[in-house]
Amino acid sequence: xxxxxxxxxxxxxxxxxxxxxxxxxxxxxxxxxxxxxxxxxxxxxxxxxxxxxxxxxxxxxxxxxxxxxxxxxxxxxxxxxxxxxxxxxxxxxxxxxxxxxxxxxxxxxxxxxxxxxxxxxxxxxxxxxxxxxxxxxxxxxxxxxxxxxxxxxxxxxxxxxxxxxxxxxxxxxxxxxxxxxxxxxxxxxxxxxxxxxxxxxxxxxxxxxxxxxxxxxxxxxxxxxxxxxxxxxxxxxxxxxxxxxxxxxxxxxxxxxxxxx
Amino acid sequence: xxxxxxxxxxxxxxxxxxxxxxxxxxxxxxxxxxxxxxxxxxxxxxxxxxxxxxxxxxxxxxxxxxxxxxxxxxxxxxxxxxxxxxxxxxxxxxxxxxxxxxxxxxxxxxxxxxxxxxxxxxxxxxxxxxxxxxxxxxxxxxxxxxxxxxxxxxxxxxxxxxxxxxxxxxxxxxxxxxxxxxxxxxxxxxxxxxxxxxxxxxxxxxxxxxxxxxxxxxxxxxxxxxxxxxxxxxxxxxxxxxxxxxxxxxxxxxxxxxxxx
Numbered sequence: 001x002x003x004x005x006x007x008x009x010x011x012x013x014x015x016x017x018x019x020x021x022x023x024x025x026x027x028x029x030x031x032x033x034x035x036x037x038x039x040x041x042x043x044x045x046x047x048x049x050x051x052x053x054x055x056x057x058x059x060x061x062x063x064x065x066x067x068x069x070x071x072x073x074x075x076x077x078x079x080x081x082x083x084x085x086x087x088x089x090x091x092x093x094x095x096x097x098x099x100x101x102x103x104x105x106x107x108x109x110x111x112x113x114x115x116x117x118x119x120x121x122x123x124x125x126x127x128x129x130x131x132x133x134x135x136x137x138x139x140x141x142x143x144x145x146x147x148x149x150x151x152x153x154x155x156x157x158x159x160x161x162x163x164x165x166x167x168x169x170x171x172x173x174x175x176x177x178x179x180x181x182x183x184x185x186x187x188x189x190x191x192x193x194x195x196x197x198x199x200x201x202x203x204x205x206x207x208x209x210x211x212x213x214x215x216x217x218x219x220x221x222x223x224x225x226x227x228x229x230x231x232x233x234x235x236x237x238x239x240x241x242x243x244x245x246x247x248x249x250x251x252x253x254x255x256x257x258x259x260x261x
Numbered sequence: 262x263x264x265x266x267x268x269x270x271x272x273x274x275x276x277x278x279x280x281x282x283x284x285x286x287x288x289x290x291x292x293x294x295x296x297x298x299x300x301x302x303x304x305x306x307x308x309x310x311x312x313x314x315x316x317x318x319x320x321x322x323x324x325x326x327x328x329x330x331x332x333x334x335x336x337x338x339x340x341x342x343x344x345x346x347x348x349x350x351x352x353x354x355x356x357x358x359x360x361x362x363x364x365x366x367x368x369x370x371x372x373x374x375x376x377x378x379x380x381x382x383x384x385x386x387x388x389x390x391x392x393x394x395x396x397x398x399x400x401x402x403x404x405x406x407x408x409x410x411x412x413x414x415x416x417x418x419x420x421x422x423x424x425x426x427x428x429x430x431x432x433x434x435x436x437x438x439x440x441x442x443x444x445x446x447x448x449x450x451x452x453x454x455x456x457x458x459x460x461x462x463x464x465x466x467x468x469x470x471x472x473x474x475x476x477x478x479x480x481x482x483x484x485x486x487x488x489x490x491x492x493x494x495x496x497x498x499x500x501x502x503x504x505x506x507x508x509x510x511x512x513x514x515x516x517x518x519x520x521x522x
Contacts, residue, residue, distance in 0.1 A: 050312055070340060078339020079331060082408065082416055086362040090414035096364045101347040102357045103401060134399065138392070140364060147343065153351035155343055 003032045004136070004175035005250060008164035010183035013243040014041035014080060023182070024084065026246040028093035033136045033175065035167060036095075037144045038084060039160040044068075044075040064119040064157040072157050073099075077145040084143050095141040100124075100148030101155060103131040106163060108148035108156050122148040122156025124163065127170035165226045165235075172234030179235050180250070181223055182243040187256035188224070192217040198241075198254075203261045204228055227258040264293045265397070265436035266511060269425035271444035274504040275302035275341060284443070285345065287507040289354035294397045294436065296428060297356075298405045299345060300421040305329075305336040325380040325418040333418050334360075338406040345404050356402040361385075361409030362416060364392040367424060369409035369417050383409040383417025385424065388431035426487045426496075433495030440496050441511070442484055443504040448517035449485070453478040459502075459515075464522045465489055488519040 007027065013019050027036060048055050048071050056063040064072065081097040088095035100106025100122075108122030135142050144167070146160035161181065168179040187198035190210075199206075207224060210216050216224065227238040241248075241255020248254040268288065274280050288297060309316050309332050317324040325333065342358040349356035361367025361383075369383030396403050405428070407421035422442065429440040448459035451471075460467075468485060471477050477485065488499040502509075502516020509515040 073343055074335035074339040076339070077343045078335040078337070082334055082338045082360050082362055085360075086410045086416050087414045089362055089365055089410060089412055094365055095362075096359070097362070098357070099343050099346075101343055101350055102359075104350055104355055131399070134395075135364075138395065149347045149350060151350055153348045155347050 001174070001176045004171055004177045005030060005032055005034045005180060006037065006164055006168040006171065006177055007034065007180045007182060007246070008037045008160055009039065009243055010181075011039040011041035012184045013182070014038060015043070019244060020084075021087065023243045023246055024087045025091055027141070028088050028091035029247070030250055033139075035132070035136075035142045035144065035171075036084070037146070037160050037164040037167065038076075038080060039146060040072060040076050041080065043079065044072050047071050047075060058116060058118075063117075064121050066120065069120040069155060069157060073147055073155055077147045081143060081145040088141060088143070093141055094139060095143050096135055097143040097145065099145045099155070100158065100163075104128050104149075104151070105131055106144070106148040106158070106166070107151060108158055109150055110154065110156060120154065120156050122150065122158040124148065124158065124166045127167055129170045129174060132167070132171065133174055161223055161226055165230045168230050168235045169233040172236070177235045178237045178239065178250075179227070179230055180246075180255075181227070181238070181240045182246055182249060183240075184242065186242045186245070186254070187240050188216070188220060190215060199256050201257050201259055203259050205261055224258070231258060231260055262435070262437045265432055265438050266291060266293055266295045266441060267298065267425055267429040267432065267438060268295065268441045268443060268507070269298045269421060270300065270504055271442075272300040272302035273445045274443070275299060276304070280505060281345075282348065284504045284507055285348045286352055288402070289349050289352035290508070291511055294400075296393070296397075296403045296405065296432075297345070298407070298421050298425040298428065299337075299341060300407060301333060301337050302341065304340065305333050308332050308336060319377060319379075324378075325382050327381065330381040330416060330418060334408055334416055338408045342404060342406040349402060349404070354402055355400060356404050357396055358404040358406065360406045360416070361419065361424075365389050365410075365412070366392055367405070367409040367419070367427070368412060369419055370411055371415065371417060381415065381417050383411065383419040385409065385419065385427045388427055390431045390435060393428070393432065394435055422484055422487055426491045429491050429496045430494040433497070438496045439498045439500065439511075440488070440491055441507075441516075442488070442499070442501045443507055443510060444501075445504065447503045447506070447515070448501050449481060450478070451476060460517050462518050462520055464520050466522055485519070492519060492521055 238258035499519035
């Protein structure tokens with residue numbers, strides 16, 4: 001099977017113009033098939049502040065009321081997505097920016113929760129792998145904004161890590177998929193404040209051990225749970241590492257490799 | 262050759278939720294291949310006002326400074342484009358929303374003008390007809406926001422009428438193209454205030470005659486110049502009419518037909 005990289009880029013990278021520009025240069029240089037999933041960054045929060053739209057965050061998840069959905073649709077699927085695509089084109093990488101409504105690529109449903117109303121937040125049901133593949137075979141890099149839809153006309157704000165994981169899982173029927181979570185740290189760290197304490201390999205038993213000792217930074221837990229779930233569903237490799245090191249991450253020379261036991 | 266409809270929808274329709282919804286239902290029902298090009302509407306102007314970004318309009322064209330480009334990218338390529346796509350999906354019409362940077366579909370250059378700096382405004386150089394056609398053959402309706410790029414990483418605000426015309430011209434090598442400009446009036450009117458004075462057929466000599474008599478509303482002139490230019494470049498038919506009448510416009514039963522002498 002041909003190789004496919006599914007690469008998630010975190011919001012802190014998107015907020016830093018120089019880092020983003022260098023990351024996109026490295027991304028454009030990847031010769032294999034590739035998909036980029038981007039998060040949101042602080043621009044949506046800043047725009048909400050300027051517009052006087054109150055933001056509520058519970059357990060690290062933004063509560064998405066109707067006004068907030070408007071803002072994230074504009075910022076994620078509009079400003080960030082289109083500027084990334086234009087930058088990739090300038091790096092001679094043909095790219096197409098989509099949200100999950102486009103081509104019905106990511107079908108989701110509004111999250112149901114017994115107590116909490118997350119608002120217009122989507123949980124992913126299905127990936128249209130045929131359509132995504134029809135773009136990849138034309139050597140188009142597909143760039144996803146973290147907005148999905150429910151086929152009833154409703155757009156939904158959706159976690160970008162989850163989208164990356166679901167796309168990676170879905171595409172593993174067609175490709176040998178490597179899923180890369182790139183962000184501002186060098187990988188999964190034993191000491192969250194020391195970038196030299198990267199764990200080079202993490203398997204489920206070691207992960208359980210570190211969790212029991214509270215050695216894993218809370219913000220990493222959903223990312224790692226996603227990573228292990230992806231491995232179980234056919235993704236061949238998951239790597240977590242620094243966006244600036246993308247060229248090396250792709251080669252498997254740096255970052256944290258998430259592996260099975 | 263198979264038939265292709267390239268349909269432009271004006272900003273006033275986008276601003277009216279009920280009319281837009283009914284228009285999209287009619288658009289979804291068109292059985293032939295179809296492309297939708299949408300304008301902006303008042304949302305960008307309102308957002309600019311809220312954010313304190315001064316808007317300057319000269320000869321009906323918005324001067325697009327860097328902050329205005331951000332706003333139109335968010336509103337046109339983000340909010341409007343994605344909501345139209347989601348609505349079409351809800352009407353069982355598979356659709357994909359693009360700007361000109363996506364798949365390098367619309368290449369443009371920043372407008373050069375001897376006196377006036379229009380800012381980040383683009384004039385179209387080329388349409389990637391192969392890529393657009395590869396979506397159409399999958400029965401995907403392509404929905405264009407009026408934002409293009411210059412292949413150097415710069416997004417550009419571009420007139421939606423012009424985009425519709427350039428796409429219609431480009432696609433005429435592959436399809437029998439019918440270009441429909443749909444807006445809030447019933448067609449080209451002899452009396453701008455009387456919707457019953459629709460001109461049913463307009464050829465170049467009648468157009469010159471009406472222009473000489475100042476019978477054509479100034480706002481219609483660029484639209485009509487575009488329409489005649491499109492006919493000369495291979496487009497088989499141009500129709501101007503009311504968005505609410507789309508189902509009838511498509512059949513050629515209403516609106517103004519622009520024809521050669």
